[in-house]
Amino acid sequence: MxxxxxxxxxxxxxxxxxxxxxxxxxxxxxxxxxxxNGAGKTTVFNLITGVYKASKGSIKIDGVExxxxxxxxxxxxxxxxxxxxxxxxxxxxxxDNVRIANYSQTKYNPIEALFHxxxxxxxxxxxxxxxxxxLAVFKLQDYADEASKNLPYGLQRRLEIARALATxxxxxxxxxxxxxMNPNEIGQLMDFIGWIRKEFDLTIILIEHQMRLxxxxxERLKVLDFGATLAEGLPKEIQNxxxxxxxxxxxxxxx
Amino acid sequence: MTxxxxxxxxxxxxxxxxxxxxxxxxxxxxxxxxxxxxFSFAIPQFGLLNQYVVLIMIYVGINIILxxxxxxxxxxxxxxxxxxxxxxxxxxxxxxILTTKVIPANLxxxxxxLVVIAGGVGAALIxxxxxxxxxxxxxxxxxxxxxAFLMIVKSVIENIEAIGGxxxxxxxxxxxxxxxxxxxxxxTVWVIRNFVYSNFGRGVLSIREDEIASDLxxxxxxxxxxxxxxxSSFFAGVAGALFAHVLQFISPRVFDIIxxxxxxxxxxxxxxxxxxxxxxxAVIFTILLEVLRxxxxxxxxxxxxxxxILMIYRPQGIMGLREFRWFVPxxxxxxxxxxxxxxxxxxxxxx
Amino acid sequence: MTYIFxxxxxxxxxxxxxxxxxxxxxxxxxxLTMINFAHGDLFMLGAFFCFLAATFLHLPFIPTLLIAMIGxxxxxxxxxxxxxxxxxxxxxxxxxITALGVGIFLENFTLVFAPYPQSVPTLIKNTTWVVGGxxxxxxxxxxxxxxxxxxxxxxxxxxxxxxxxxxxxISWDKSIxxxxxxxxxxxxSATFALGTSLGGxxxxxxxxxxxxIDPYMxxxxxxxxxxxxxxxxxxxxxxxxxxxxxxxxxxxxxAAFLPSTYRDFVAFTLLLVLLIFRPYGILGKPRPxxx
Numbered sequence: 001m002x003x004x005x006x007x008x009x010x011x012x013x014x015x016x017x018x019x020x021x022x023x024x025x026x027x028x029x030x031x032x033x034x035x036x037n038g039a040g041k042t043t044v045f046n047l048i049t050g051v052y053k054a055s056k057g058s059i060k061i062d063g064v065e066x067x068x069x070x071x072x073x074x075x076x077x078x079x080x081x082x083x084x085x086x087x088x089x090x091x092x093x094x095x096d097n098v099r100i101a102n103y104s105q106t107k108y109n110p111i112e113a114l115f116h117x118x119x120x121x122x123x124x125x126x127x128x129x130x131x132x133x134x135l136a137v138f139k140l141q142d143y144a145d146e147a148s149k150n151l152p153y154g155l156q157r158r159l160e161i162a163r164a165l166a167t168x169x170x171x172x173x174x175x176x177x178x179x180x181m182n183p184n185e186i187g188q189l190m191d192f193i194g195w196i197r198k199e200f201d202l203t204i205i206l207i208e209h210q211m212r213l214x215x216x217x218x219e220r221l222k223v224l225d226f227g228a229t230l231a232e233g234l235p236k237e238i239q240n241x242x243x244x245x246x247x248x249x250x251x252x253x254x255x
Numbered sequence: 256m257t258x259x260x261x262x263x264x265x266x267x268x269x270x271x272x273x274x275x276x277x278x279x280x281x282x283x284x285x286x287x288x289x290x291x292x293x294f295s296f297a298i299p300q301f302g303l304l305n306q307y308v309v310l311i312m313i314y315v316g317i318n319i320i321l322x323x324x325x326x327x328x329x330x331x332x333x334x335x336x337x338x339x340x341x342x343x344x345x346x347x348x349x350x351x352i353l354t355t356k357v358i359p360a361n362l363x364x365x366x367x368x369l370v371v372i373a374g375g376v377g378a379a380l381i382x383x384x385x386x387x388x389x390x391x392x393x394x395x396x397x398x399x400x401x402x403a404f405l406m407i408v409k410s411v412i413e414n415i416e417a418i419g420g421x422x423x424x425x426x427x428x429x430x431x432x433x434x435x436x437x438x439x440x441x442x443t444v445w446v447i448r449n450f451v452y453s454n455f456g457r458g459v460l461s462i463r464e465d466e467i468a469s470d471l472x473x474x475x476x477x478x479x480x481x482x483x484x485x486x487s488s489f490f491a492g493v494a495g496a497l498f499a500h501v502l503q504f505i506s507p508r509v510f511d512i513i514x515x516x517x518x519x520x521x522x523x524x525x526x527x528x529x530x531x532x533x534x535x536x537a538v539i540f541t542i543l544l545e546v547l548r549x550x551x552x553x554x555x556x557x558x559x560x561x562x563x564i565l566m567i568y569r570p571q572g573i574m575g576l577r578e579f580r581w582f583v584p585x586x587x588x589x590x591x592x593x594x595x596x597x598x599x600x601x602x603x604x605x606x
Numbered sequence: 607m608t609y610i611f612x613x614x615x616x617x618x619x620x621x622x623x624x625x626x627x628x629x630x631x632x633x634x635x636x637x638l639t640m641i642n643f644a645h646g647d648l649f650m651l652g653a654f655f656c657f658l659a660a661t662f663l664h665l666p667f668i669p670t671l672l673i674a675m676i677g678x679x680x681x682x683x684x685x686x687x688x689x690x691x692x693x694x695x696x697x698x699x700x701x702x703i704t705a706l707g708v709g710i711f712l713e714n715f716t717l718v719f720a721p722y723p724q725s726v727p728t729l730i731k732n733t734t735w736v737v738g739g740x741x742x743x744x745x746x747x748x749x750x751x752x753x754x755x756x757x758x759x760x761x762x763x764x765x766x767x768x769x770x771x772x773x774x775x776i777s778w779d780k781s782i783x784x785x786x787x788x789x790x791x792x793x794x795s796a797t798f799a800l801g802t803s804l805g806g807x808x809x810x811x812x813x814x815x816x817x818x819i820d821p822y823m824x825x826x827x828x829x830x831x832x833x834x835x836x837x838x839x840x841x842x843x844x845x846x847x848x849x850x851x852x853x854x855x856x857x858x859x860x861a862a863f864l865p866s867t868y869r870d871f872v873a874f875t876l877l878l879v880l881l882i883f884r885p886y887g888i889l890g891k892p893r894p895x896x897x
Contacts, residue, residue, distance in 0.1 A: 049471055051467065051470075051471070070470065070477075071467070071470040071471045072470045072471070072472075072473050072474055072475045072476065075470075075471055075472065075473040076473050080471075080472075081471060083468070087465050087467070087468040088465075088468075089460070089461050089464035089465060089468070089469070090464060091464060091576065092457075092460055092461070092464060095590060095591060096457055096460070099454065099457060100454070100457045100458060100460075100461045100469070100472055100474060101472040101473060102454060102473075103454055103457075103458055103472065103473045103474045103475065104473035104474075104475070105473075106454045106455075108453075110450075110453075110455055110482055113449055113450060113453035113454075113455055113456075114446050114449055114450055114453075114486070115446070115449065116445075116449045120449075120453065121586075124452075124453070124454075124584075124586060124587070125586050127454065128586060128587070128590040128593075128594070129594055129597075132590065132591060132594040133594075136598075141591070141594070141595075144590070144591035144594075145591055163472060164472075166472075167472060167473045329699070335699065335702065388881075388882065391885060392881070392885050395635075395641065395836060395840060396836060396881060396885060396886070396887075398641075399832075399833055399836045399837075399877075399878075399881060400878060400881065402829060402832075402833065403833065403874040403875070403877060403878045404878075406870050406871070406874045407871055407874050407875060407878075409870075410867070410868070410869075410870045410871030410874070411871060413867050414865075414867050414868060414871065420867075421867070512825065512826070512829060513825070516706055516710070519703065519706065520703060520706065520707070523699060523700065523703040524703075527699070552714065552717060552718045552721070553718065555710065555713075555714035555717075556711060556714045556715050556718060558710070559706075559707040559708065559709075559710040559711040559714070560707075560711055562703070562704075562707040562710075563689055563704050563707040563708060563711070566693065566696075566700050566701075566703055566704040566707065567689065567692045567693060567704065570693055570696035570697060570700035570701075571696075571697065571700070
C-alpha cells in the first residue's frame with residue numbers, strides 16, 4: 001500500500017474541519033475526493049502535505065509517518081500537489097518555477113555553490129536541461145524565459161502540474177484542476193491526466209467539482225461533507241447514492 | 256552650428272550600440288577585473304589620484320559590500336531587515352579587537368585578510384541567531400526582531416568596558432587599502448552572485464514569492480533562510496572590519512539605526528533583487544553624499560527629497576528587478592537557447 | 607514600596623507618551639498597511655511647534671497644545687497626499703523607504719533652523735505633592751490624564767462615529783469600500799490627521815516633561831513606539847495603547863533596578879521574548895492564509 005491515512009481528524013480551534021478520514025491508496029490508483037464547498041477536501045490535501053499538522057490520526061507513505069513532518073520533507077518523500085488558486089512563483093520565469101521544484105534533488109552543497117566549484121557547474125547544467133526537457137513534455141518550452149504571471153490561465157495550470165512533477169513524486173494531488181475550464185478543455189484535461197499518470201508512473205488523488213471529469217477518470221470516489229466521509233465507492237455507486245445527492249443539491253435534486 | 260535634435264538622437268544611438276557591443280562580450284569581465292586590480296595598486300602607490308578621492312573609493316567599496324549583502328535579505332528574500340548595522344558592528348569590533356589587542360603590530364598587515372574573515376565569521380555567528388526567529392515570523396514582525404537585535408548589539412557593546420564601552424576603540428591601524436577593498440568587493444559580489452544563481456538562491460526567491468508553495472515544492476525554507484542570513488551577515492561583518500580599519504576609530508554610536516537606514520536606502524535606491532542595482536545604489540549614494548557636501552546642512556535636506564521623488568517615480572529602484580548581463584551565469588542566461596540548439600542538433604543527426 | 611509607586615508613576619507618564627505615538631503608527635498601518643517611519647519625526651515637530659508657539663507667540667498651554675496638534679496634523683496630511691498617495695499601488699517597501707526619506711528630510715530641515723538644542727519655556731506650573739513618601743508632580747498627572755482623555759476620545763471616534771467605521775472598513779478591505787460610496791481618500795486623510803495629531807500631542811507633553819529638544823529626538827523614540835505598536839499587535843488600537851504602557855513600564859522598571867546603560871538592552875530583549883511567545887503581538891491576529 002502506497003499511502004495510508006488512518007482516522008485523520010483536524011480541528012481549527014473549536015471547529016472540526018475533517019473528522020475520521022481514512023484512505024488506503026494503492027500504487028497507480030486514481031482516486032477522487034468530491035463534496036460541496038467547505039467540506040474539507042482541500043484541508044485533507046493540506047493535512048497530507050503537512051501544511052497543517054493533523055490533530056489526530058496518522059498518514060503514512062510506504063510505511064513512513066508523515067504527520068509532524070514539514071511540508072518540504074513530505075514533498076521530498078514523494079508527494080506533490082497543485083493548488084485550487086494557482087500558486088506559481090509569479091515574478092519568476094517559467095524555467096525557474098520548474099527548477100526550484102528540484103531543490104531537494106540538488107546534488108551540490110552550499111559551499112560548492114558559493115565558491116563555484118565541484119559539482120555546481122555540471123549539476124546546474126543538468127538541472128537546466130532536465131527542466132527544459134520537462135517543459136518540452138508539457139509543450140511549454142517556448143515560454144521558458146517568460147515570467148510565469150504572463151502566461152495565459154490554461155498554460156499556468158499546466159505549468160503548475162509540470163512544476164509539481166519536477167519534484168519527482170510518487171503521488172500527485174490535484175486540487176480542482178478543471179476550475180474555469182470549458183467542456184472542450186475538460187475533455188483534453190481528462191486525456192492529459194490519464195497520460196501523465198502513465199508517463200510519470202503516478203498515483204493520483206483528485207479534488208474536483210466538475211462531475212464529467214470525476215465520473216470520467218476516477219476509479220473510485222470519496223465524498224466529504226462537513227469534514228466527515230459521507231460515502232465512498234465506485235463512481236456509479238456514488239452517482240446513485242441519495243445521501244450524496246442530498247448533500248450537493250438539497251433534497252429532491254438530480255446529479 | 257546649431258545642435259539638431261536628430262544628431263543628438265544619432266549620438267545616443269551610437270553610444271547605445273557601443274554599449275551593446277561591450278556588454279555582449281563577456282570575456283571582457285575578467286580583463287576589466289585585472290585592470291581594476293592593477294589600478295587599485297597603482298593609484299595610491301603613484302599618487303595618481305589625491306588621497307581624498309582614494310578614501311571615497313574605499314568607502315564606495317565598503318558600501319557596495321554592505322548593500323549587496325543586505326540585498327540578499329531585503330531584496331531577494333523580500334524581508335525587511337533593519338539590523339544590518341548590527342552585523343557590521345560585530346565585524347568591526349571583532350577585527351579591531353584582534354588588531355589592537357591580540358595581534359602584534361608588525362604582523363597585522365600580513366594577517367589583515369584573516370582579521371577581516373574573522374570579523375565576518377563573528378558577524379555570521381550572530382546571523383545564525385537572527386535567522387532562527389525568521390523561521391516562524393515574517394514581514395513587519397521580523398523587522399522588529401532585526402531592530403531589537405540592532406539595539407541589543409549596540410547596548411551590549413556599550414556595556415562591555417573591556418572593549419571601550421560607549422567610548423569605543425580609538426587608534427585602530429589603517430590597514431584597509433584600495434587593493435584590499437577592491438579584492439573584497441570582487442569576492443563579495445562573486446560569492447553572492449554564485450549563491451543567487453544556484454538552486455539555494457532560487458529557493459530564496461521562491462520564499463519571497465510564496466513561502467507555502469515553496470515549502471510544498473521541496474524547498475527547505477529553514478536551510479535557505481539560514482544560508483541567506485549567514486552569508487548576508489558574514490559580508491556585513493567584512494564591511495565592518497574594513498570600515499574599522501579605514502576610519503581608524505569605532506564606537507557603538509557609529510552603528511545605529513541611521514547607519515542601517517543608509518544601507519537600506521542604498522539597496523532600495525539601486526533596485527532590490529539586483530546585484531548591479533545594489534552596486535549602483537551604493538556608488539550613487541556615497542558619491543552624491545560627497546558631491547553635495549558644499550551644501551552643508553542643506554545636503555541632508557536635499558538628499559532625502561531626491562530619494563522620495565525617485566521612489567515616487569520609480570518605486571522599483573533604478574535597476575528594478577533586472578540584472579546586469581555579466582552577473583548572470585552564461586548557462587543560466589542562455590539555458591533555453593542552449594537547450595534548443597542541442598535539440599536541433601539531435602533532431603538533425605537523427606534524421 | 608514608595609520607590610515602586612514612584613516608578614509606577616514614571617512608567618505611566620512615559621507609557622502614555624509611547625502609547626500616543628504608537629497609536630499614530632497603528633492607525634496608519636491599519637488603514638494603509640504601511641509603516642509611517644516619519645511618525646517619530648512628526649512627534650518631534652509637535653515638540654518644536656510647541657516651542658515656537660510658547661516662545662514666539664507666548665501662548666499658554668491649551669492653545670499651544672492645540673496649535674501643535676493641528677500643525678502636525680496638517681503636515682501629516684500633506685505628507686500623505688504628496689509622498690504616500692502616489693505609492694499606494696507600489697511595492698510596500700518603496701513606501702517604507704519614502705517614509706524614511708520624509709523623516710530624514712524633516713529632521714534635517716528642522717536642523718537647519720535649529721542647529722542647537724532649544725529649551726521650551728514652562729507652560730504648566732509644576733507643583734509637587736508628597737503623598738506617603740511618593741512625590742507626585744502636577745505635570746505628571748496632567749500628562750497622564752491628558753493622554754488618557756485623548757485615547758478615550760480616539761477610541762470613541764473609531765468605534766462610534768461614521769468616520770471611524772469607515773476607517774475600520776478600509777483597514778479590512780480596501781478594494782470594496784469605494785464601491786460603497788465612501789470617499790476613501792478623505793477617510794485616509796482623516797486617519798493621518800488623527801494619528802499624527804496624537805503624535806504631536808505626545809511631542810508637546812514630552813517637551814514639557816523634558817524641556818530640551820533637538821531635531822533628532824524623534825528617531826529613537828519613534829522606533830521604540832513602533833516596537834510598542836507591534837508588541838500590542840500592529841493595526842490594533844487597543845493594542846497600541848497596551849504596547850505603549852508595557853514599553854514605558856519595562857523601560858522604567860529596568861532603569862530603576864539596573865544600571866542605566868542596560869536599559870535599552872533589557873527592554874528590547876524582553877520585548878523580543880514577548881514577540882517570540884506572541885508572534886503577532888498581544889492583541890494581534892494573523893491574517894488567515896488560505897492555502
